[in-house]
Amino acid sequence: MPHCKNQSFMKYAIRAIKYFLYLTVVFGVVIWVLACFTSKSLIYRPEDFAGTLVHGWNSVWMILGIFALVACIYPMLGYMKRPLMAGGSIDELRASLDDFMESRGYVFEKQDNDSVCYRLGSGAGRASRSWEDRISIFQSASGLVMEGLRKDVTRLASGLETRLGSNEE
Numbered sequence: 001m002p003h004c005k006n007q008s009f010m011k012y013a014i015r016a017i018k019y020f021l022y023l024t025v026v027f028g029v030v031i032w033v034l035a036c037f038t039s040k041s042l043i044y045r046p047e048d049f050a051g052t053l054v055h056g057w058n059s060v061w062m063i064l065g066i067f068a069l070v071a072c073i074y075p076m077l078g079y080m081k082r083p084l085m086a087g088g089s090i091d092e093l094r095a096s097l098d099d100f101m102e103s104r105g106y107v108f109e110k111q112d113n114d115s116v117c118y119r120l121g122s123g124a125g126r127a128s129r130s131w132e133d134r135i136s137i138f139q140s141a142s143g144l145v146m147e148g149l150r151k152d153v154t155r156l157a158s159g160l161e162t163r164l165g166s167n168e169e
Contacts, residue, residue, distance in 0.1 A: 012075050018130045020071035024064065073115060077150070082157045084144040086164040090116055090137065095165065100163050104156060106135060114139040
């Protein structure tokens, strides 16, 4: 079983491919619906779809190129590691971590020697994040560090620090 905190090129590449496919499907449907409205008929042949675009098939390649660029950049910007302002080890705080994450809709996934990982419990939430919903909390030399999707880590780390801070008083 791979360690849940490892960041490698392969993980980056898989995330980029997932985002490319996700963007392509979502915006492909949106563009198809708009093309149907523009032509005032149901479009089901690729030739008819390309005919609704300003530059025909060149428009499709330009759109796919933009999607590829965004998909390559997003994993760099969309994920982060954040040190937690909380004293203690994962073993000492495990019950509090589990309670907090469960209250936020996450379920325990796995634990290694120096890390614990959680996943969203909701299938819709997981799908909206392209199944890249893992939040890892691991022990570093300077304390605990949370890793995952930037918007989730920012929200969860702030709440967890507040909860753990209130437990210490």
